[in-house]
Amino acid sequence: xxxxxxxxxxxxxxxxxxxxxxxxxxxxxxxxxxxxxxxxxxxxxxxxxxxxxxxxxxxxxxxxxxxxxxxxxxxxxxxxxxxxxxxxxxxxxxxxxxxxxxxxxxxxxxxxxxxxxxxxxxxxxxxxxxxxxxxxxxxxxxxxxxxxxxxxxxxxxxxxxxxxxxxxxxxxxxxxxxxxxxxxxxxxxxxxxxxxxxxxxxxxxxxxxxxxxxxxxxxxxxxxxxxxxxxxxxxxxxxxxxxxxxxxxxxxxxxxxxxxxxxxxxxxxxxxxxxxxxxxxxxxxxxxxxxxxxxxxxxxxxxxxxxxxxxxxxxxxxxxxxxxxxxxxxxxxxxxxxxxxxxxxxxxxxx
Amino acid sequence: xxxxxxxxxxxxxxxxxxxxxxxxxxxxxxxxxxxxxxxxxxxxxxxxxxxxxxxxxxxxxxxxxxxxxxxxxxxxxxxxxxxxxxxxxxxxxxxxxxxxxxxxxxxxxxxxxxxxxxxxxxxxxxxxxxxxxxxxxxxxxxxxxxxxxxxxxxxxxxxxxxxxxxxxxxxxxxxxxxxxxxxxxxxxxxxxxxxxxxxxxxxxxxxxxxxxxxxxxxxxxxxxxxxxxxxxxxxxxxxxxxxxxxxxxxxxxxxxxxxxxxxxxxxxxxxxxxxxxxxxxxxxxxxxxx
Numbered sequence: 001x002x003x004x005x006x007x008x009x010x011x012x013x014x015x016x017x018x019x020x021x022x023x024x025x026x027x028x029x030x031x032x033x034x035x036x037x038x039x040x041x042x043x044x045x046x047x048x049x050x051x052x053x054x055x056x057x058x059x060x061x062x063x064x065x066x067x068x069x070x071x072x073x074x075x076x077x078x079x080x081x082x083x084x085x086x087x088x089x090x091x092x093x094x095x096x097x098x099x100x101x102x103x104x105x106x107x108x109x110x111x112x113x114x115x116x117x118x119x120x121x122x123x124x125x126x127x128x129x130x131x132x133x134x135x136x137x138x139x140x141x142x143x144x145x146x147x148x149x150x151x152x153x154x155x156x157x158x159x160x161x162x163x164x165x166x167x168x169x170x171x172x173x174x175x176x177x178x179x180x181x182x183x184x185x186x187x188x189x190x191x192x193x194x195x196x197x198x199x200x201x202x203x204x205x206x207x208x209x210x211x212x213x214x215x216x217x218x219x220x221x222x223x224x225x226x227x228x229x230x231x232x233x234x235x236x237x238x239x240x241x242x243x244x245x246x247x248x249x250x251x252x253x254x255x256x257x258x259x260x261x262x263x264x265x266x267x268x269x270x271x272x273x274x275x276x277x278x279x280x281x282x283x284x285x286x287x288x289x290x291x292x293x294x295x296x297x298x299x300x301x302x303x304x305x306x307x308x309x310x311x312x313x314x315x316x317x318x319x320x321x322x323x324x325x326x327x328x329x330x331x332x333x334x335x336x337x338x339x340x341x342x343x344x345x346x347x348x349x350x351x
Numbered sequence: 352x353x354x355x356x357x358x359x360x361x362x363x364x365x366x367x368x369x370x371x372x373x374x375x376x377x378x379x380x381x382x383x384x385x386x387x388x389x390x391x392x393x394x395x396x397x398x399x400x401x402x403x404x405x406x407x408x409x410x411x412x413x414x415x416x417x418x419x420x421x422x423x424x425x426x427x428x429x430x431x432x433x434x435x436x437x438x439x440x441x442x443x444x445x446x447x448x449x450x451x452x453x454x455x456x457x458x459x460x461x462x463x464x465x466x467x468x469x470x471x472x473x474x475x476x477x478x479x480x481x482x483x484x485x486x487x488x489x490x491x492x493x494x495x496x497x498x499x500x501x502x503x504x505x506x507x508x509x510x511x512x513x514x515x516x517x518x519x520x521x522x523x524x525x526x527x528x529x530x531x532x533x534x535x536x537x538x539x540x541x542x543x544x545x546x547x548x549x550x551x552x553x554x555x556x557x558x559x560x561x562x563x564x565x566x567x568x569x570x571x572x573x574x575x576x577x578x579x580x581x582x583x584x585x586x587x588x589x590x591x592x593x594x595x596x597x598x599x600x601x602x603x604x605x606x607x608x609x610x611x612x613x614x615x616x617x618x619x620x621x622x623x624x625x626x627x628x629x630x631x632x633x634x635x636x637x638x639x640x641x
Contacts, residue, residue: 072599073599073600074600075599075600075601076599096602096603098603099603173570173575173596174595174596174597174599174600175413175596175597175598175599175600175601175605176600177600180600183414196412196414197412197413197414197415198414199413199414199605200413200601200602200605201413201596201597201600202412202413202414203410203411203412203413203414203417204576206576206577206578206586208576209492209574209576209586210492210574210575210576210586212570212571212575212596
């Protein structure tokens with residue numbers, strides 16, 4: 001009995017040694033089966049759907065590379081890249097100054113790879129078109145406006161008939177980049193009407209309802225008549241929720257879709273790290289509640305096979321991968337920006 | 352010759368065993384101390400900023416870096432109290448039924464099922480409570496809903512432990528009570544209760560610890576909004592749930608505040624346990640009449 005146990009153990013070790021993850025250094029380019037390379041990423045849940053659809057498509061063109069994306073949140077992604085636990089990470093916000101010192105692997109690139117809209121979803125029988133300005137949104141979400149037929153909402157919707165119903169505000173219970181972007185927009189565009197500041201979570205009024213994740217917010221909006229909540233556009237569409245047109249800086253009410261989201265990032269000059277904000281864009285066609293997300297990768301790669309695989313994966317994300325985004329209600333980054341990001345990828349050093 | 356050899360070997364084994372046991376005991380203490388020290392150290396930034404306000408304020412606002420934990424502290428204790436108030440009578444009832452009332456042929460399978468339930472992870476019961484029970488009762492997210500779910504989660508473990516404790520009551524004591532003409536209830540209050548009081552409080556404490564530390568199930572039903580009110584139907588918030596909700600996206604000071612919450616939870620659990628031990632010892636001393 002004992003001997004067969006140790007034989008089994010030896011066999012298990014042998015299998016483990018022969019498994020794909022351990023044999024990365026001998027990967028022949030384009031080869032299948034033996035010598036597969038696995039690259040692991042984690043981070044922003046905002047772009048998890050975008051990562052997944054790209055991973056699926058990439059697996060078809062590069063059978064020798066396996067990409068895993070674990071999600072877990074932007075903060076987790078930044079931490080895990082800093083600790084070199086993952087090969088790449090994605091985040092909705094760059095490292096804070098005080099976090100930057102903890103990055104262990106040296107220089108790295110921010111690669112903007114996806115834009116997405118935060119939709120303002122509502123549940124109001126008989127109302128299939130709703131327009132809202134930042135000022136009104138701010139007052140609704142901090143519970144100053146409590147009725148759907150409030151003069152401020154009527155002023156945003158000339159000629160519309162709104163019911164005299166109570167507003168129920170749905171917001172995120174968990175800390176999230178979506179809340180951070182939404183509150184930053186209200187803070188920047190609300191003209192002083194927004195008093196709760198901006199952050200991954202804020203001190204919401206006590207009579208708001210909290211949902212976990214985008215789906216939690218969607219659930220509240222779906223089952224509560226009179227509800228309004230903010231969530232990623234893709235989740236709003238998936239849950240078949242109606243969503244409002246939001247007034248942008250140019251004064252037009254814009255509905256979120258791939259075109260209006262990409263438009264939000266047009267004409268924006270990113271800094272030399274490719275950091276920018278698509279929020280509250282100036283263009284006439286720009287949807288103002290537009291958020292961006294980056295993937296991050298180290299400039300100096302220590303493993304040849306992994307480094308090459310990462311280069312190929314990022315090139316895919318920025319070219320063919322961009323075309324997949326509208327399918328899942330995200331939007332590609334403007335061409336000029338994608339080109340700048342590709343130039344960064346070229347700088348990745350492989351031993 | 353042979354005997355002395357044997358003795359020598361057993362002395363070595365004895366010594367090894369003593370070191371092993373002492374080492375294991377030492378590790379527990381070291382780990383506990385390390386947890387307390389490192390966590391408190393990481394909680395320092397927020398405590399330095401907020402001072403005692405951390406424990407006395409209810410405003411928890413990340414954008415303004417204001418961290419007052421009172422609302423979460425209150426929610427944790429309130430939901431735990433509700434959970435205990437519901438779970439303890441049920442658990443003790445079941446345990447007494449199984450050990451004192453049930454006929455023998457019911458006892459065996461029932462004990463088996465109870466012990467089985469106690470090893471099922473509490474989140475399984477929590478999910479059931481969340482998906483089946485809360486909707487069936489028409490409960491909105493609130494202190495009461497969270498309390499009920501927590502009660503469901505901790506009932507099996509309290510039941511199982513109290514059954515074992517009660518079972519240790521000496522049969523001779525029980526028979527003596529019956530011989531004196533005691534009814535079943537009188538027998539329970541006169542022999543089972545004094546004998547197992549300490550163990551029962553221990554079982555409740557273990558349940559309480561679980562209830563206070565429970566995270567995910569509570570997150571889903573507590574409402575995640577700070578309300579310091581006695582109204583059990585109001586939505587609330589508790590320490591473990593806010594940690595679970597906000598840790599992933601937290602910035603340094605925010606993170607420090609969440610760790611301070613964990614330290615507070617740690618201290619409360621220790622305080623509750625010490626208080627319970629003290630109560631038990633005092634009551635046992637009194638019942639012995641010394």
